[in-house]
Amino acid sequence: MTGRIPTPIRGIAPGPVLEVEGLTAGYGGPPVIDSVSIAAKPGAITAIVGPNGAGKSTLLKAIAGLIRPTAGAVRVKGADVTGLPAEKLVSKGLAYVPQVANVFPELTIRENLDMGGYSRKGGVRERIDQLFKLFPDLAASSHRKAHTLSGGQRTMLALARGLMVDPAVLILDEPSAGLAPKFQGLIWERIEEIRSTGVAVLVIEQNTRETLRHAQWAYVLVLGQNRLEGPGQKLLDDEEVVNLYVGRLS
Template identity: 65%
Template sequence: MSDEPYLVINDLTAGYGGPPIIEGISLEARPGAITAIVGPNGAGKSTLMKAIAGVVRPSSGEVKVCGQVTTGLSADKLVRHGMAYVPQVANVFPSLTVVENLEMGGYNRKSGVRERIEELYELFPDLRPAARRPARTLSGGQRNMLAMARGLMSDPKVLLVDEPTAGMAPKFEAAVWQHIVQVRQTGVAVVVVEQNTRRTLTHADWAYVLVLGRNRLSGSPAQLLNDEEVVALYIGGGA
């Protein structure tokens, strides 16, 4: 069971009504692993996440969560199937407090909201002292942690996170990654989209490289980083 992927994408094509933005994408994400989707600006990473998360309706292909076909289901229904999605922007309610944001994330729970919030304060210690503050007063890094914690309120099997470290100072970037690694340890299948390929590969268990809406290649970070051509074309030398 533990080896069965929690998320399986087969030949997924999606866009915004015009020509497809992503085409023929297949990937898997396993429990207790970080699966990275990397690639240049405009490659279609966010569109792929939206197509998986039910924000954009795929025109063909299949999405399966824990063996169940969920293609085309709304984001709301997908939560019940064990999917949580943290978008690249607008991922918290700025005027609501931290605890209110967490409660919203747990809206579909029948019980255990308090207990789950406590567990998430353990995982994201910065949030506890900020519980009664509006989310807008948090730093960018803390806000992204709140967004992840909010997604985790529903006890998802699959957590999709779009660019959790975008525009962050290296210190905060490191803290966010540390938290993502801790979420992996809880057995969730974490799917992370990032532009900073090299940094992402140091944390990921498996990576897919997206270029112009297509899955150009995939492999373990070690495989990708040891291939000079791959590094020259898609990864580069920077940190």
Template identity: 45%
Template structure:
């Protein structure tokens, strides 16, 4: 069997004493969108942080392109091609949009102009506001800066923790459209999302977590069509 492009395999762990994740498995293929959904306190963001190395696993492993990266720091994982956008504190508010993007390229020693141009093509409003302090932007525009900054590392995997938290439905739809565009370039997307129905609609694969365990795993469309999933997690 071929290995998934990225997998957090049978992950068990938590912060200090009690385990939050219980033999939880999350995987994403190259160029696919995988979405983690579930009720509050299900361990969704914890699973994401475990994959990125922000949580020490008691059991299980994380592999990227077949390589075991379980012992690597988050910084080392960025160098391996993982980009992570946390839900909060994900921009430098006093810096300009352009400076935020430049900070995203901190690990690179080549010319970053072409990547910056790609970010501006993906998010045209950022080009217009590139000299403006990022903290002055709307919530949706700040999210675009955060995603753009992660893309500046030229990641092979982009991990997004609640990318549409606190934005309007119109902005959410626009962000999801951009996420689809990013995946089409071959970048794998792994995201945690509260707007489960909309997220599963764009997902190649969906994971429903409950109390740190895998409850349902299937394609996004299959989960949307599953009466049990709809009743319990999607409001009917």
């Protein structure tokens, strides 16, 4: 997003910037995710869908370095980053926005973005200006403390904060969780804009139907394992998939 966005060459599809192979992880007991493989491409929205408790958040945490995988590999831009802690992954091009506790409530919007850019070599102010263009609501209240913001604004701030480091891969765990349904459309608009800048967006969202509509590629996770994958719209058009995995969920 710094003006160095690679222009895709017509006819040559870009390869994945995030590759996850046979990832197994849990919380000390039996594995919660078992040999899961996924990939995410630049400029695309990749979604993980599946029933509650399927292991979607656990998969994201294992990719983002919050829990340590017991088997498998994670590669970002071809580099092996398996088991690296979250703070090291930032410099490898991976940013993770957790479902909760994703902003500092006592800091202002601008201070939150400053903190988000701590690992940048420079250009923090320029980057904040760019992000204020993408999130005009934040620009208008940059002096406000995060805890005084509406839920929707706070989510926008969490997204912007994740983008401060110019990630190649942006991982979002239910960005619209806890928000009124009317905010969902707004958040998808922003995610689409982020995608259009060439970022690989990997997302879990509550509303499976809406998520599949936006996803260039989606993985259905059931009981911690890969069950199905395909273009989001194609999965939506498949009656059996909808009956089994979507109808009950959205």
